[in-house]
Amino acid sequence: MNRLYVYPRLPAHVAEQLLTLHTGRDLVELRRLSTTADARTTWYPTAPHRVAEDDLRALQQTVRGIATEANWPAPLSKTNGTAFDRLLAPALYRQMTIVPADAASEEVWSFLSLVLLPDIALWRWPNPLRRPGYERIIGRPRNVFRRLWTRVHSLGEDLGARLYEDEAVAILERPTLGAHPRVARAIAHGHLAVAGEAGAARTDILRITARRLRRLAVVVSLESLDDTQLAQLVGRYTKEAIDQLRPVTTASTYNHQFPTQVQTRSGVSP
Amino acid sequence: MTRIAMYAEPLPPSGGIDARSVRRTLGTYSMDFWELFLRETLQNSWDAATGDRPAEFSVDGWRLKAEQLQSLRRLLPGADLDTPDLRVLTVTDTGTSGLTGPTRADRVGRDDPRDFVDLVRNVGRHPDKGFAGGTYGYGKAVLFEASNIDTVVIFTRIETTAGLQSRLIGMSLTDPYRDGRRQYTGRHWWGVPHSDVGVEPVTGPTAEHLARAIGLTRLPGDGTGTSIMVIAPRTGEEPLSDVVALMADTATRYAWANTVGQEGSPPGLTLRFTFDGSRIDLPDPATDARLRYFVEAHRRCRSVFDGAAGDHPWPWVVQEIVGTRPEQRLGVLAWRTYRSGASGSHARPPAEIALMRRPGLVVEYRNVTPDPFGYAIGGVFIADPELDKDFARAEPPTHDRWQPRLAQRQRYARNPVSQALNRIDRVFRERRADNATAPTTEAATGVSRLANVLGTLLDTQAGGTDTRIPAGSDKAAPNPPTTPSGAPASHTGTPTAGNGGNGSQQGHHGRGPRSTPGPALRFHPRPRQTLLADGSRAVEFDIDLTGSSGAPLTLIAQPLVAVADGAPEPADETTPVEVLHWRDRDNGDLTPGPRLTLTSVTSEHWTVTLTQPADAAVTVRVRQEEVTPR
Amino acid sequence: MSAPISAGHLTPAEERIRSGTVTVTGPQGPPVPEGEPVPDWDYFTNLTATWPLNVDLPGVLQDCGLSPAAAVHCLVTWHSSSTNRRDNSSPARLVDGDNRLTVAIPGTEIGGVLTLTARMVLAAPDPAPISPLAALRPGAILWQARRRFTLEGSGSRFPVVATSFAESGLAEGRRSLWYLSCAPDLDGSDTGSIRLYLNTDHPAITTMLNQPEAETSRTLAEVLRHDVVRQLIQTALRCEDLQEEHDHGEGTLGELFINLIRRYFPDRSLSDLRSQHRNDPSELEAVIQGLDRVLA
CATH class of the missing domain: 2.60.40 (Immunoglobulin-like)
Incomplete structure (x- = not known):
């Protein structure tokens, strides 16, 4: 197994201070202010391997290299932002080799965004409204780097890169679907296999599929299904979602009779 | 012909300082004496540099020729110059301002420079007059300490409103002594007798002539500067030639930042070392195996101060060291690792950061935690010019380290010097120890157990009991609730929760x-x-x-x-x-x-x-x- | 508000299934029963969860309207709150009587609260269900139950790492016992500024880590703890800018120092302690020993 590292943690109150200070700052100035160590950081106490400053520096260079390709510090368009994310995600994931449990710490991502790479974080997400707890910069799940890392960790590089942002969110932000890597990958794979060519409608299709899966998961244990079963399930739901999104020509009606009770049963005697 | 006489200072009826106190200011020093001597004189010379033109710092050691000795005897009547093969060591700075200002300590004009009186007259003053070049009090103690007969000759040429002026004076500092019924301070001057001050320096063509005659020829005819001749340098067992060579080495090691030209501009300082007339070769810091990394680091630090958003390729690391309370830049650190080729006898490759103010000499090569992979570490930290006063204050009279205590301005105030040193140390300390193999899983549990036991030391509450009691009361929920609304995510999804x-x-x-x-x-x-x-x-x-x-x-x-x-x-x-x-x-x-x-x-x-x-x-x-x- | 949920298929009566005590176990410790915090767990401690189930299988099948031939699987799923990670044991065929579900949980993937869910699921559609209301879909949940374990409490942990000094070059690579590294930067974070290195090259240390319950291990751990206390206090007293009335800020080393000194010396001023530290450091050490009740 590869050696895994823990990362410096920037306490929440410091992160908020820094966010206020950094918001609106010139990007070149932010690059100058960036550093690989801050005395106010802490570490997961019992980790055998802390990431070395040299490695943090190498990470800085990697991320900055990708940003340069995307014309940093020129402002990013939405499309270019997505393209940048797509390039960054696998590089970030591969290079960090972070203990996954450590990657669940908000403070780790706050450090990355506000100390190590503020020039990139606030370029990607400039916080124009100057929100004090801006979720893209503070290390919450939608943090600029954290969400990319999580995407690759859960979905793998290939699937992670092929999904649109909204699609990834639809899967990953739902614990039922995103928390179990095998299930998450099956959903992404099945969705791309059936709806991959659907263009902009893909997101709507996946939204319907995801809704049905989250409902299904109450009655069916998704993780107990094997890969084939999962693939079939997702494939079917995706097709039905595509159908559902087609313009409706005939309204379906539900015309039930009043029940004639064939059988009732209760597991517990009242 | 000008009459030259010695004036031995009697202790005034009101008492006064005796010359011994000057010696005492030397205190203890950590370096070899001649390294200290070199650093002191070099520092003072650098401080006297005008900045308009390059300065030159020369050290010349030689055995006096017969006629030079004869002239010296004429200049220093009564001095003990009978040693055979009398040697001298002169330290000269040119392109500097020279010892300007009045020649009498009691003549105080507004804004007058005090260089001359501070060196020549105020011997014995406590060396705390200020930061900028002002610690000559210490420097002059070094001068006399360096002489076996406690005697030096000072020759300086300065620019005055009336043109160039030369001044030549001999000085000796001995222990106080008694002669007959009279108590003497031990301070002596040789020069032109004067009723108020004992003697005044020899000036004009006579000074020029006498200086040349004893071998003080380093100052060019039209230049300003100062030459100080140490008579009979105290070299102990060492030959003087070795002492000069050592000083040459030391000078290169501490002044390289000034002897290398910076981006097109010529170097601010030239060094020259000779013994018996032959020049000692100095390494070129820009290509020297060891110094070149410091030179390069220095250049990178300066580029940060100059606001250049430079690119620093691996293995260079250039970082601003930032302090807290207030949040401010304390300085810039640039360093790299390198394969130390000729470490040879060294058990460990060097790991040194040159601490500097800008512009200036290296204050100290601070040893930092060695590289865990066996590389050498070389780098430079330059204190932020905005905080120059704080860092200067932290330098003891020897200028050979930063002592945060000296920079403490007031209680409670954050000390930028100690912050800077701590943070520099930390940069290197944290680089190691993460390269060892991971412990076994069993040991991991032992580690976390110990971490828990010791964790009580971190708790805010005194006398904490069991800190392992988790936050909140997360007792098991044996069956998830079947409540369909508002239940948290991990609880719902149970179709058949029985008696839930x-x-x-x-x-x-x-x-x-x-x-x-x-x-x-x-x-x-x-x-x-x-x-x-x-x-x-x-x-x-x-x-x-x-x-x-x-x-x-x-x-x-x-x-x-x-x-x-x-x-x-x-x-x-x-x-x-x-x-x-x-x-x-x-x-x-x-x-x-x-x-x-x-x-x-x-x-x-x-x-x-x-x-x-x-x-x-x-x-x-x-x-x-x-x-x-x- | 209190309407129950209907899965749409028949489910067994509760009394058909009895769960034994659900436990998680680290590589060293005894099994920790449900509802308890897991002591000494960290990211580098893998866990094994065990869920004993005693099942009246014919009764379950009957309640569910399934034929005796129906394949019912059981599995245990874990979910960690901090990492939002989930995984499960491979589904195993449910047998009548005792079943024992176990799942290995990698420490590096978990944190916060660990929730275990045991489930019985229909493995494949029953070819001949007895009831038309029987579960049909593969994976249909027939029964489930949950248990929660707290992995991380509110207590602090001291930064400790076990490492080979010879390999890392700490203390010149010598066979030392430990090294308390402390960068006395009062504004730095407390746990970021200190770290205790334990030398795994030293047999006493490896014994202490691998057999923490042994008598010698307990003694050594106690001495170690005390040594950390005295080193921290001494370092604190050497910090000239440490001031007791001054607010050193939350989570800083300054705050840690002040708290530690107040804990040991609630009635003495810093300047008083400093002067004792200067004049007779050895006696001060002895005082700390006494206050700390080392081996007492």
């Missing part, structure tokens, strides 16, 4: 109108699965009503679909669910649809039936509405 929702929760539904004092609804814990006539599935929820006021009231059943990680959602086209009917369990009467109107005579026992989708779990919310009479 065990009954009689009172009250109205969250989103229903609350004003109505309607009956309380109690759901039976397990719904019943049923089949409809067409073979499709349905589900029945039994509900008991209590506390009905008898006022007419409508119950509206809303079908909901459970989701695995959130609150139940209203049924929709993706998962259609219909409320089929309400059934009175007492009499079997059916009321189709979701609405049931209650009156004072209706039953308290009802069952509501919903269609059951194949791929979702359903539940129901019952809303109460007052019946508004028409």
Whole structure:
């Protein structure tokens, strides 16, 4: 197994201070202010391997290299932002080799965004409204780097890169679907296999599929299904979602009779 | 011919300083004496540099020729110059301002420079007059300490409003002594007798002539500067040639930043070392195996101060060291690792950061934590010019380190010097120890146990008991609740939770109108699965009503679909669910649809039936509405 | 508010299934029963969860309207709150009587609260169900139950790492016992500024880590703890800019120092302690020993 590292943690109150200070700052100035160590950081106490400053520096260079390709510090368009994310995600994931449990710490991502790479974080997400707890910069799940890392960790590089942002969110932000890597990958794979060519409608299709899966998961244990079963399930739901999104020509009606009770049963005697 | 005499200073009736106190200011020093001597004189010369033109610093050692010795005897009547093979060591700075200002300590003009009197007259003053070049008090102690006979000759040429002026004076500092009934301070001067001050320096052509005659030829004819000749240098067992060579080495090591040109501009300082007339080769710092990394680091630091957003390729690391309270830049650190080729006898490759102010000499090579992979570390830290005063204050008279204590301005204030040193140390300390192999898993548990035990030391509360008690009361929830609304994500999603929702929760539904004092609804814990006539599935929820006021009231059943990680959602086209009917369990009467109107005579026992989708779990919310009479 | 949920298929009565005590176990410790915090767990401690189930299988099948031939699987799923990670044991065929579900949980993937869910699921559609209301879909949940374990409490942990000094070059690579590294930067974070290195090259240390319950291990751990206390206090007293009335800020080393000194010396001023530290450091050490009740 590869050696895994823990990362410096920037306490929440410091992160908020820094966010206020950094918001609106010139990007070149932010690059100058960036550093690989801050005395106010802490570490997961019992980790055998802390990431070395040299490695943090190498990470800085990697991320900055990708940003340069995307014309940093020129402002990013939405499309270019997505393209940048797509390039960054696998590089970030591969290079960090972070203990996954450590990657669940908000403070780790706050450090990355506000100390190590503020020039990139606030370029990607400039916080124009100057929100004090801006979720893209503070290390919450939608943090600029954290969400990319999580995407690759859960979905793998290939699937992670092929999904649109909204699609990834639809899967990953739902614990039922995103928390179990095998299930998450099956959903992404099945969705791309059936709806991959659907263009902009893909997101709507996946939204319907995801809704049905989250409902299904109450009655069916998704993780107990094997890969084939999962693939079939997702494939079917995706097709039905595509159908559902087609313009409706005939309204379906539900015309039930009043029940004639064939059988009732209760597991517990009242 | 000018008459030259010695003036031995008697102790004034009011008492005074004796020359010994000057020696005492030397205190203890950590370096070899001649390294110290070199650093002191070099520092003073650098401080005297005018900045307009390059300065030159020369050290020349030689054995006096017969005629030079003869001239020296004429200049220093009464001095003990009878040693055979008398040697001298001169230190000269040119391109500097020279010892300017009045020659008498009691003549104080506004803004007059005090260089001459500080060096020549105020010997014995405590060396704390200031930072910028002002610690000559210490420097001059070094000069006399360097001479076996405690004697030096000072020759300086300065620029005055009336043109160039030369000054030549001899000085000696001995222990105080008694001669007859008279007490002497031990301070002596040789020069032109003067009724007020004993002697004044020899000036003009006579000074020039005498200086040349004793071998002080380093100052060019039209240049300003100062030459100091140490008579009979105290070299102990060492040959003077070795001492000069050592000083040459030391000078290169501490002054390289000034001897290398910076980006097109010529170097600010030239060094020259000779012994018996032959020049000692100095390494070129820019190409020297060791110094070149410092030179390069220095250049990179400066580029940061100059605001260049430079690119620093691996293995270079250039970082601003930032302090807290207030948040400010303390300085810039640039360093790299390199393969130390010729470490040879060294057990460890060097790991040194040159601490500097800008511009200036290296204050100290600070040893930092060695590289864990066996590389050498070389780098430079330059204090931020904004904080120059703080860092200068931290330098003891020897200028050979930063002592944060000296820079403490007031209690409670954060000390930028100690912050800077701590943070520099930390940069390197943290680089190691993470390259060892991981411990076994068993040991990991032992480690975390110890971490817990020691964790009590970190707690804010004194005398903490068991800090392992977790936050909140997360006792096991043996069965997840079946509550369909508002349950947290990880709890829902249990279709058959057995006795989970065990009954009689009172009250109205969250989103229903609350004003109505309607009956309380109690759901039976397990719904019943049923089949409809067409073979499709349905589900029945039994509900008991209590506390009905008898006022007419409508119950509206809303079908909901459970989701695995959130609150139940209203049924929709993706998962259609219909409320089929309400059934009175007492009499079997059916009321189709979701609405049931209650009156004072209706039953308290009802069952509501919903269609059951194949791929979702359903539940129901019952809303109460007052019946508004028409 | 209290309406139950309907899965749409028949489910067994609760009394058909009895769960034994659900436990999680680290590589060293005894099994920790449900509801308890897991002591000494960290990211580098893998866990094994065990869920004993005693099942009346014919009764379950009957309740569910399934034929005796129906395949019912059981599995245990874990979910960690901090990482939002989930995984499960491979589904195993449910047998009548005792079943024992176990799942290995990698420490590096978990944190916060660990939730275990045991489930019985229909493995494949029953070819001949007895009831038309029987579960149909593969994976349909027939029964489930949950248990929660707290992995991380509110207590602090001291930064400790076990490492080979010879390999890392700490203390010149010598066979030392431990090294308390402390960068006395009062504004730095407390746990970021200190770290205790334990030398795995030293047999006494490896014994202490691998057999923490042994008598010698307890003694050594006690001495170690005390040594950390005295080193921290001494370092604190050497910090000239440490001031007791001054607010050193939350989570800083300054705050840690002040708290530690107040804990041991609630009635003495810093300047008083400093002067004792200067004049007779050895006696001060002895005082700390006494206050700390080393081996007492």
